[in-house]
Amino acid sequence: MEQSQLGGSNSGGESSRNGAARLDTLPEDCISMVIYHTSPRDACVVASVSKTVKSAADSDLVWEKFLPQDYSSLVVHRSLDFSSKKEMYLSLADDSVLIDDGKKSFWLEKSSGKKCYMLSAMDLKIIGSDCPVYWQWNSVPDSKFKEVAELRDVCWFEIRGKISCGMLSKGTHYSVYLVFKRAGGRSYGFEDMPMEAQVGFVGKDDASKKFVVLEPIDMDQPSGYRYTAVSLTWVSREDRARRLREVGGNVEEPEVRGDGWSEVKLGKFYINDGGYGDDDDEIEFSIMETQKGHWKSAMIFQGVEIRPMKEGEEMVTTK
Numbered sequence: 001m002e003q004s005q006l007g008g009s010n011s012g013g014e015s016s017r018n019g020a021a022r023l024d025t026l027p028e029d030c031i032s033m034v035i036y037h038t039s040p041r042d043a044c045v046v047a048s049v050s051k052t053v054k055s056a057a058d059s060d061l062v063w064e065k066f067l068p069q070d071y072s073s074l075v076v077h078r079s080l081d082f083s084s085k086k087e088m089y090l091s092l093a094d095d096s097v098l099i100d101d102g103k104k105s106f107w108l109e110k111s112s113g114k115k116c117y118m119l120s121a122m123d124l125k126i127i128g129s130d131c132p133v134y135w136q137w138n139s140v141p142d143s144k145f146k147e148v149a150e151l152r153d154v155c156w157f158e159i160r161g162k163i164s165c166g167m168l169s170k171g172t173h174y175s176v177y178l179v180f181k182r183a184g185g186r187s188y189g190f191e192d193m194p195m196e197a198q199v200g201f202v203g204k205d206d207a208s209k210k211f212v213v214l215e216p217i218d219m220d221q222p223s224g225y226r227y228t229a230v231s232l233t234w235v236s237r238e239d240r241a242r243r244l245r246e247v248g249g250n251v252e253e254p255e256v257r258g259d260g261w262s263e264v265k266l267g268k269f270y271i272n273d274g275g276y277g278d279d280d281d282e283i284e285f286s287i288m289e290t291q292k293g294h295w296k297s298a299m300i301f302q303g304v305e306i307r308p309m310k311e312g313e314e315m316v317t318t319k
Contacts, residue, residue, distance in 0.1 A: 024050045031056035040066050040089065041111040060085040066113040067092070074099065074106060089113070096144060105144045109308050114169040116307040118179065119161050121149035124304060127158040142260060143302050150183055153297045157195065158288040161304050162202065166279030168271050173309040176285045177263040179302045180214065180254075189296035190215045194251055195289040199267025202282040208267040212252040212287065214299065261302060268309060 026034070035043050035057050043066075047057040056062070063085035068074070074097050075088055082088040093110040096118070103123040107116050121129075126149055128134040136150045151157075159178070168174065176199050193213065200207025254264040266285050285304060289296070 024053055028052055028056045032059045032061045035062050036065050039111070040113050058084065058086050062086075063089050068108070068113075068115060098144070102146055105303075112308065114172050114308040115167065116305070117163065117167065118144060118303045118305040119163065120145040120147075120303040121301045122147055124149075124159055124161040124301075126160075126301075127156060128154055138300075140300065145302065148303075149301045151297055151299045151301070153295055155293050155295050156290050157296055158286070158290060159301065159304075160284070160286040162282045162284050163306060164279070165201075165271055165281040165283060168283075168306070169308070170271055170273050173268060173270050174283075174306055175268045175309050176266045176283075177305045177307075178212075178214075178266055178287055179257070179261050179263050179305050181261050181300050181302075183298040183300050187215065187296075187298045189294050190299065193289055193292065193294060193296065195287050197252070197264075197266040197285075197287045199269055199283065199285045201269070202284045207284075208269075210252060210267060212254075212264045212266065214254055214262075214264060216253045263305065266304070 024031075031053055035046060038046075040063075043057045043062055047054040067085060067089055071088065071092070074092060075082070082091065089108065090110075092106075093108045093113075096105040096107040096116075098104070099106050100123070103120050105118040105120070108114065109116055122137075122145065126135060129137075129149055132152075134152055134154045136152055137147045138150050139146060140148055178197075190213065193215075194211040195213065196209065197212045198207045198209050252265050254262040256262050266287055269283055283306075
């Protein structure tokens with residue numbers, strides 16, 4: 001997964017540098033206390049001002065605040081010795097840590113310190129996954145996890161999962177992504193098959209609903225036509241797009257990630273500091289296609305990724 005560079009460009013970068021120049025006149029411990037109330041990105045920006053500010057910005061006081069409260073239990077999985085809290089932070093931001101007996105992967109968003117997770121296929125409820133005729137559990141070299149779920153042949157497709165709000169960062173807009181790829185570069189039954197995706201709080205009537213596809217609409221045939229296994233006919237790109245829109249508005253399409261896997265956005269949610277999003281609450285998500293009865297096969301599912309929304313993405317707060 002691509003992650004933003006710490007200290008990258010942002011609209012407040014220049015003002016941060018100007019303010020940091022004035023910090024140089026303060027005692028080092030006072031400088032640390034000022035930077036303590038900023039962000040990891042800001043701490044890296046001001047560190048370039050002078051040696052005094054850099055020493056304050058790199059202090060354990062500053063970077064321990066950016067680390068999650070349970071960081072000690074997370075870094076123990078690394079079996080590494082860290083010379084500073086900043087080095088520990090960067091370790092959790094640069095590489096994910098396997099937790100929960102290898103069923104989840106955890107890391108920090110580099111610029112903000114927000115918590116990110118991937119729930120492995122082993123940590124999800126996949127209908128029929130205990131039957132080798134329908135699903136097969138395999139190991140693949142480019143997966144974070146020991147096993148992935150490979151779809152052999154089903155007509156009832158349903159994947160569900162949950163995560164506790166207490167594991168996530170407060171005051172954060174999150175997006176939920178299904179991470180998958182074709183098995184052997186091929187798949188069957190997904191070309192014209194919109195699937196219903198839902199994301200929401202367990203026990204609340206606020207779940208967002210949308211339709212997604214696991215095969216992109218933009219077909220690669222020069223003629224603009226492709227043979228679909230679902231309809232057993234040749235269809236044009238325009239006809240296919242029209243049929244997908246008929247299920248109810250725009251249909252979310254997958255994108256190829258930097259690690260070679262594909263992802264499709266299932267929905268989003270907001271964790272606030274009161275009301276929905278309390279530590280005892282849970283977020284539930286699902287993707288399913290159970291109505292058409294078409295057979296589907298040859299997809300590999302690594303898991304579901306939950307990460308903070310990027311700047312510029314649509315932000316909707318749930319209250």
